[in-house]
């Protein structure tokens with residue numbers, strides 16, 4: 336058995352050679368140009384035998400026959416006769432297709448190069464162009480470039496995805512707020528007065544007496560009190576019959592805020608995150624209305640709205656609001672001209688969603704960083720704004736809560 340001359344001078348095992356490529360099985364544009372390119376791996380397997388080609392360096396004006404094996408390109412003149420493989424049943428010789436005009440010299444190439452259709456030039460050596468070759472893999476530089484591009488795209492897209500998620504939660508919150516407001520309007524039309532809106536003391540009094548004489552009855556806190564999750568206090572409230580889904584009483588953005596004991600208990604939400612404007616509805620004390628002459632019991636120079644007809648500016652008077660998770664307790668959102676007794680929520684891009692007594696809902700963005708307080712999982716009592724923007728936020732909300740008493 337003959338061995339192929341390795342251009343690098345290293346003895347190698349017998350090469351596979353073309354045995355019967357009279358009609359190449361894969362005709363490509365290269366064949367029509369006057370030469371054929373064979374791939375040793377797989378594609379034209381049937382035309383290869385274990386017999387090496389002969390007379391590699393004798394061809395001039397012959398067709399380049401490129402055979403690639405283990406990174407080595409060899410050539411054979413077209414008139415070379417190839418004996419049958421040793422051990423074959425019958426001797427067989429085959430004449431290579433006679434094509435003229437191209438000469439190719441054998442040459443060793445790196446493993447990553449493949450013979451191309453343009454690798455042979457007339458009257459010269461094999462010229463493999465890097466530009467026209469296909470590579471078998473990526474270089475380290477290319478991989479690093481791809482990784483860097485993916486990292487840049489991720490850095491650009493992840494904040495956008497986060498903002499889109501926040502926007503979706505805000506829309507969900509606005510929808511819940513609107514459904515609450517429609518229920519509140521339906522109750523007002525049915526009863527010719529607004530739903531009761533009492534404070535924490537009255538709500539707890541009703542809780543212990545199992546009464547439900549408020550628009551909603553559960554008092555929220557950071558403990559494991561069943562009032563945080565018992566939906567009966569929502570369904571049995573004055574607005575409960577007007578709403579099918581208790582989930583509309585809370586904002587999806589507030590679901591992520593649970594204290595450590597509540598998380599340990601496996602909770603995934605608290606049943607309510609909205610509160611009602613403290614200047615809207617009848618305020619009860621010991622079961623008795625505490626509103627005299629439609630004046631707020633704590634700020635007598637401000638109006639307390641008892642019926643829908645009392646509200647002179649429905650589009651500018653809010654009803655429900657996202658409340659800050661730390662100040663959320665009763666359902667009575669209370670502020671005065673001095674400061675926040677309850678703090679508005681700021682979970683929607685530094686803003687809160689509010690619904691108004693005409694039925695429309697919208698987000699309001701707070702101007703001061705003081706108003707956008709982080710959640711600390713503790714009850715923060717009355718808090719007084721100290722900078723101009725914070726006082727502006729407080730003034731805006733008070734202006735949209737009530738009017739001066741007549």
Ligand SMILES: [Zn+2]
Pocket residue numbers: 505508509586587588589657682683688
């Ligand atoms: Zn919300």
